[in-house]
Amino acid sequence: MDKASxxxxxxxxxxxxxSFTFIKVSLEGLTPGQLVLGRLVLGAAVLxxxxxxxxxxxxxxxxxxxxxxxxxxxGNVVPFLLLSYGEKTTGAGIAGVLIGATPLLTLGLAAAALxxxxxxxxxxxxxxxxxxxxxxxxxxxxxxxxxxxxxxxCFGAAVSYAIGFVYVRRFLSPLGLAxxxxxxxxxxxxxxxxxxxxxFLDWRTPHLTWPVTASIVLLGLFSTGLAYVLYxxxxxxxxxxxxxxxxxxVPVFAVLVSVVFLGEHVxxxxxxGGLVVLVGVAYAENRLGxxxxxxxxxx
Numbered sequence: 001m002d003k004a005s006x007x008x009x010x011x012x013x014x015x016x017x018x019s020f021t022f023i024k025v026s027l028e029g030l031t032p033g034q035l036v037l038g039r040l041v042l043g044a045a046v047l048x049x050x051x052x053x054x055x056x057x058x059x060x061x062x063x064x065x066x067x068x069x070x071x072x073x074x075g076n077v078v079p080f081l082l083l084s085y086g087e088k089t090t091g092a093g094i095a096g097v098l099i100g101a102t103p104l105l106t107l108g109l110a111a112a113a114l115x116x117x118x119x120x121x122x123x124x125x126x127x128x129x130x131x132x133x134x135x136x137x138x139x140x141x142x143x144x145x146x147x148x149x150x151x152x153x154c155f156g157a158a159v160s161y162a163i164g165f166v167y168v169r170r171f172l173s174p175l176g177l178a179x180x181x182x183x184x185x186x187x188x189x190x191x192x193x194x195x196x197x198x199x200f201l202d203w204r205t206p207h208l209t210w211p212v213t214a215s216i217v218l219l220g221l222f223s224t225g226l227a228y229v230l231y232x233x234x235x236x237x238x239x240x241x242x243x244x245x246x247x248x249x250v251p252v253f254a255v256l257v258s259v260v261f262l263g264e265h266v267x268x269x270x271x272x273g274g275l276v277v278l279v280g281v282a283y284a285e286n287r288l289g290x291x292x293x294x295x296x297x298x299x
Contacts, residue, residue: 005238012230013246017253019223020092020099021261022215023084029212032084033194033201035219040076040191042220043228047184050229056180058188065189067171068182072190075164077197079157080190086153090146091264095154096254097274098137103247104130104281105162113166126284133276136269179235183228245287248278 026035051058059065087095108127110117138151172182206212234243251274258264281287 002237005234005242008230008234009238009243009246010249012227012234013249013253014257015223015227015230016246016250017096018257019219019227020083020087020096020254021257022219022223023095024087024092024258024262025211025215026219027084027088029207029209030216031202031204032081032088033198033203034206035084035216036077036080037191037194037198038216039080039220039224040187040194042217043224044184044187044191046221046225047180047187047228051180051184054180056178056184058181058185059177064172064175064177065185067167068185069189069193071164071168071172072186072188073164073193074160074167075186076190077193078160079164080194082153082157082160086150086157088150090150090154091258092262093255093258093264093266094137094146094151094270095157096258097251097270097277098134098151098154099158099161099254100247100251100274101130101134101137101155101277101281102158102161102165103244104134104277104284105159106165107281107284109162109166110169114170122286123284126280126282128280129283130277130280133273133278133280136273136276138273179232180229183232187224187228248282251278 023035026038030038050056059068083095083099104127107117107123111119111123134155138148138155168182231243231246234246255264255266255270255274259266
């Protein structure tokens with residue numbers, strides 16, 4: 001990667017890693033439903049603006065919008081809500097590390113649901129190793145990371161993200177839609193779905209202090225909207241494989257930001273579990289072999 005791509009890569013990891021701290025602070029004045037609705041509306045506004053500036057048209061087919069709505073449900077609404085409810089009783093750092101299991105879960109679900117993503121011994125070993133890390137992270141014996149229910153909700157968010165990715169691969173990727181159009185449409189559909197369900201969720205009058213207001217604005221405009229733009233730019237400049245490697249760095253930033261700004265503690269199972277998950281994903285995706293090949297000059 002050139003220097004500009006490296007800068008975008010690190011900025012994207014910071015934005016996604018910071019989102020867990022923004023969620024934690026936003027919950028001081030907003031309910032989970034209000035938080036998710038605000039995040040989606042702001043993120044959709046950013047992507048619609050960028051799409052308009054670049055003259056990228058949104059899909060028009062009703063059938064395509066149906067698939068986009070399903071992708072928005074599993075890729076945005078459900079995981080955003082689970083993260084918001086989960087972080088009410090657990091930390092931002094552990095939430096970020098648990099979300100780091102998303103590529104692992106995606107590999108497993110894709111192998112089961114997509115004919116083109118067949119299971120291999122390498123994937124099986126990587127998945128088994130990764131789930132050992134998940135058990136260490138959830139650690140029902142460890143109370144310093146917050147409630148078990150909160151950690152399970154955050155892990156459920158990772159599962160939902162994985163379902164969303166597999167759904168997009170199965171039903172939307174073959175259509176050849178422009179990535180920006182798909183992302184903008186997905187956030188719009190997710191915002192509409194969240195607007196429908198929010199009145200039925202717990203509600204209280206928002207308490208918009210400066211930290212809460214700044215957090216929800218940063219979460220929506222930057223960690224949701226701008227992050228998508230950076231991600232697709234990175235794919236275009238450095239390739240999808242390199243761009244997806246940001247998932248290895250996001251948990252690190254999630255922990256660092258939560259420690260610096262929230263004073264959260266780093267426990268042994270947070271570090272050990274996170275490392276085991278990342279190694280499991282790296283082995284399943286054969287990234288460790290690719291790194292060795294690059295170091296030795298192999299092709």
